[in-house]
Each structure stands twice: as structure tokens, then as C-alpha cells.
Amino acid sequence: MTRKGKWLVGLGIAALLVGAAWFAVLRFVPSDEELARRASVELEKQLGVKVRVGALHWRLLPSPAVVIEDAATDQPQPILIKKLTAYPDLFALWQRRIKIDRADLEGAVIPQLSLRGLGSGREKEETAATEELPLARFVFRDVTWISRRGIAVVYEGEVDFDPAWRPRKAALRRPGVTPATDLTLTRQGQDDRWATRIRVGGGTADGEVRLDFRAGGRMHLEGTLKPQGIEVESALAAFNRRSVIAGKASGNTTLSANGDTVGELAQSLHTQTPFTMGKSTLLRFDLDKAVRTAGKEHDGQTPLDSVTGQLDTQNTPQGMVVTYTHLKAASGSLTASGEAKIANRQIEAEFAVDLVDGIVGVPLTVSGPLDKVKISMPSGAIAGAVVGTAVLPGVGTAIGARIGATLGKIFSPGPATPASAPPPAARAAKPAKAR
Incomplete structure (x- = not known):
């Protein structure tokens, strides 16, 4: 056989091999239409809502991948996926099993309100019990989370999974934010425990979280964190929120949290944090001016020597409820103590302010929308304090202030507080109720 004939035979064999391989790909790899059909059916089954997919296709180079573009849920505020690239496990694909080595999400918009009710079609028992690893690594960039109040925050990060959807290592970051704001979770062996590393507001909040499965497969999450040196104003600004105070907290x-699903865990999350702050500033509120003008003026700032108290947060299907108890702030010869509750961007708080020109126990009420709070103070409290000072200095001042505040409530009652948001009961510093 001539050299030319050998080359032709070689090319023919190569062509046959390529043809056979291409036939195998066509035989065993689903078409774009089949992929779209499977994706639509599976997504609707898992999410419980219809999903529109702008484009879905195979990409063979530089490595085989499935690319989904411009996907959106059929909701009043749709969840949008700009581009999702999935790299399948070819061996599993050959066996007609869906297994993803890696998925890259580039651009998404996730409204919090649109997550309610999603996943109702999933079987929690299958999700919890499976030993399959359907996804090994998930990387996401330019993902915008929109809170129920319309606050948009952009995140990026990655998650490496163990079987049964257990994160082996996970990272969540706020890109472009200074100081660095991020969260890292690292699984401890094969236990359902994760070391937690948080950087925010120039400080840290490290600790550990644990997940337990209880009767009926119900999940219980618990953990501890140790916030240290966190600048509160900077920490809240990292998530596009405004703080009422500036200073470092520890x-x-x-x-x-408890729930049958991850979503239920998130909705039931409860935290308790006894905290202390040193030198700090109460922003956009002059406490001394508020007391002197009986609440008519309060613009300005209040320098504080120290602040202590306990912060409780409780996630609910209607949003987070924030409660402050055992609050005590000191500023020179002035101190204030009390409690506050914030829900649905409404605040209800009661404080007692001591030692302002010798007046003791002056009650101060803060209520209304956070962006337009109303400050009130019973005028009788100050008059009563003055009388008490004249009759019996010291103790008489406190008694007079409390009697004056009580009379003010009797003869000048304010509007009834809605049952859904009762004002917190002040502690020892609260004026006594008339009997």
C-alpha cells in the first residue's frame, strides 16, 4: 500500500471514530429541547411555580456544560437568573443520571417576598436522607438580595457540598465593601457542626453552629457567636442600612431555629445578645434637648460614655422583630434606661432619664415610623419634679416626677396602641401606674 493510501485509510478510521463518538453524544446526551423540557418540569415540581427560560443550550468547549440564560419565575416579583452554567459529571450523564460537578451563577435578583411558598413540592425526607451528591460546588457572583422592605444588597461567594446537601465549606461576601464584610463556614469532620468566621464593621463574630434532626425529621439549629469590636454604624452601612448609634460593640x-425546611429555619431564627459599648454617639438625636423641651425638639447628637443592654431578634414570616431590653446609657451626669421594640419599621419605646439639672426619672416615649419618630414626655413630670424638689429634695424629685407623669397619662391619654405592637413595659425606672 502506498503512503497516500495509508493516510487515506488512517483518515477514514479517524472519521469513523469521530462519527461513532458523535453518534454516542447524540444518543446519550439530551438535546436542548429535551433539556428545556426536563428543566421546566423539574423546576416547577421543585419550586411549585412556573419558570420561564429565555435560552438553554449545550456548550461543548472548552468543557461540556449546560447554559441557562434569562430565566424567571412566574410571580409578581419574579426571581431572575441572568446566566447559570452547569458542568455535568460525564460518567453520570452516560448512565442517564443528573450529577453536577460545578454550577456557576453569574447575575441574579432574588426578592425575599418571592421565596414564600417556594419548594412546597419538595419531599423533605428525600432531601434529608439522600446520600447522592447532585452538586459538588456552587459559585455565585452579582447576586442581588431584595429585602421585604425593598433594600437591595449584592453578594458573592461559593459553597462546596458533602452528600445530603451538607456544606463542607461555604463563603459569603459583600463585594466592594470596606472594611471587609464576609462569612465563612467550615464543617467539623462529618458532624453537623460548622465553625463560623464573620468579619463585619472592622470587628469579628466567630463561633460555631450545630444542626440536629429530631422526631419526624424536624431540624433544630443552634449556635454561639462572640461579637468583638464591631463598629455598629459601619456594620449596618455594609448592608445598606442606617444606624441610630455609632460606636464599637462587643x-x-x-x-x-426550628423548621422542616431550610426556609423555615431562616424564618424562625432567634438571637439573643447581651452587649456593651464604650464611647459612642447617639446619631440624629439630642437626648438632653429632648428632655429640656419635653420632646418638642430633639435634632442633633448625644455623646455617650457607655451603653449596655440586650438585643433580641426574632425572624417571622412578616419580617424581623427587634427588641432591646435592660438598656442603659450614660453621658456625663445624664443616664437613661428603658426598653424598645421595632417591628415593621415602627418603634415603640419607653425610657426614664435621670439627673438633668437635678430632675430624676423623667419618662420619655419614642414611637412611630423609624424615619419620622415622635418624641413625647408628660409635661406634668417636670412640674411634679420641681414641686418635689422644693418640698423634699432628692427623693421628692423622683416621686414628684413619677406622680406628674402618672397624672399626665390620666388627664391627657394618648391614642390607643395597636394590639399588634404593644409598647414594652419599662423596668424599675418606669413611672408607677395610678391605682
């Missing part, structure tokens, strides 16, 4: 946090 404390100890315990957290817990």
Missing part, C-alpha cells in the same frame, strides 16, 4: 450571641 458581646455574646446565642442563636436557635
Whole structure:
């Protein structure tokens, strides 16, 4: 056989091999239409809502991948996926099993309100018990989370999974934010425990979280964190929120949650944090001016020597409820103590302010929308304090202030507080009720 004939035979064999391989790909790899059909059926089954997919196709180079573009849920505020690239396990694909080595999400918008009710078609028992690893690594960039109040925050990060959807290592970051704001979870062996590393507001909040399965497969999450040196104003600004106070806080946090699904865990999350702050500033509120003008003026700031108290947060299907108890702030010869509750961007708080020009126990009420709070103070409290000072200095001042505040409530009652948001009961510093 001539050299030319050998080359032709070689090319023919190569062509046959390529043809056979291409036939195998066509035989065993689903078409774009089949992929779209499977994706639509599976997504609707898992999410419980219809999903529109702008484009879905195979990409063979530089490595085989499935690319989904411009996907959106059929909801009033749709969840949008700009581009999702999945790299399948070819051996599993050959066996007609869906297994993804890696998935890259580039651009998404996730409204919190649109997550309610999603996943109702999933079987929690299958999710919890499976030993399959359907996804090994998930990387996401430019993902915008929109809170129920319309606050948009962009995140990026990655998750490496163990079987049964257990994160082996996970990272969540706020790109472009200074100081660095991020969360890292690292699984401890094969236990359902994760070391937690948090950087925010120039400080840290490290600790550990644990997940337990109880009767009926119900999940219980608990953990502890130790916030240290966190600048509160900077920490909240990292998530596009405004703080009412500037200063560094430290404390100890315990957290817990219960639920049948991850979504239920998130909705039931409860935290408790006794905290302390040193030198700090009460922003956009002059406490001394508020007391002197009986609440008519309060614009300005209040320098504080120290602040202590306990912060509780409780996630609910209607949003987070924030409660402050055992609050005590000191600023020179002035101190204030009391409690506050914030829900649905409404605040209800009661404080007692001591030692302002010798007046003791002056009650101060803060209520209304957070962006337009109303400050009130019974005028009788100050008059009563003055009388008490004249009759019996010291103790008489406190008694007079409390009697004056009580008379003010009797003869000038304010509007009834809605049952859904009762004002917190002040502690020892609260004026006594008339009997």
C-alpha cells in the first residue's frame, strides 16, 4: 500500500471514530429541547411555580456544560437568573443520571417576598436522607438580595457540598465593601457542626453552629457567636442600612431555629445578645434637648460614655422583630434606661432619664415610623419634679416626677396602641401606674 493510501485509510478510521463518538453524544446526551423540557418540569415540581427560560443550550468547549440564560419565575416579583452554567459529571450523564460537578451563577435578583411558598413540592425526607451528591460546588457572583422592605444588597461567594446537601465549606461576601464584610463556614469532620468566621464593621463574630434532626425529621439549629469590636454604624452601612448609634460593640450571641425546611429555619431564627459599648454617639438625636423641651425638639447628637443592654431578634414570616431590653446609657451626669421594640419599621419605646439639672426619672416615649419618630414626655413630670424638689429634695424629685407623669397619662391619654405592637413595659425606672 502506498503512503497516500495509508493516510487515506488512517483518515477514514479517524472519521469513523469521530462519527461513532458523535453518534454516542447524540444518543446519550439530551438535546436542548429535551433539556428545556426536563428543566421546566423539574423546576416547577421543585419550586411549585412556573419558570420561564429565555435560552438553554449545550456548550461543548472548552468543557461540556449546560447554559441557562434569562430565566424567571412566574410571580409578581419574579426571581431572575441572568446566566447559570452547569458542568455535568460525564460518567453520570452516560448512565442517564443528573450529577453536577460545578454550577456557576453569574447575575441574579432574588426578592425575599418571592421565596414564600417556594419548594412546597419538595419531599423533605428525600432531601434529608439522600446520600447522592447532585452538586459538588456552587459559585455565585452579582447576586442581588431584595429585602421585604425593598433594600437591595449584592453578594458573592461559593459553597462546596458533602452528600445530603451538607456544606463542607461555604463563603459569603459583600463585594466592594470596606472594611471587609464576609462569612465563612467550615464543617467539623462529618458532624453537623460548622465553625463560623464573620468579619463585619472592622470587628469579628466567630463561633460555631450545630444542626440536629429530631422526631419526624424536624431540624433544630443552634449556635454561639462572640461579637468583638464591631463598629455598629459601619456594620449596618455594609448592608445598606442606617444606624441610630455609632460606636464599637462587643458581646455574646446565642442563636436557635426550628423548621422542616431550610426556609423555615431562616424564618424562625432567634438571637439573643447581651452587649456593651464604650464611647459612642447617639446619631440624629439630642437626648438632653429632648428632655429640656419635653420632646418638642430633639435634632442633633448625644455623646455617650457607655451603653449596655440586650438585643433580641426574632425572624417571622412578616419580617424581623427587634427588641432591646435592660438598656442603659450614660453621658456625663445624664443616664437613661428603658426598653424598645421595632417591628415593621415602627418603634415603640419607653425610657426614664435621670439627673438633668437635678430632675430624676423623667419618662420619655419614642414611637412611630423609624424615619419620622415622635418624641413625647408628660409635661406634668417636670412640674411634679420641681414641686418635689422644693418640698423634699432628692427623693421628692423622683416621686414628684413619677406622680406628674402618672397624672399626665390620666388627664391627657394618648391614642390607643395597636394590639399588634404593644409598647414594652419599662423596668424599675418606669413611672408607677395610678391605682
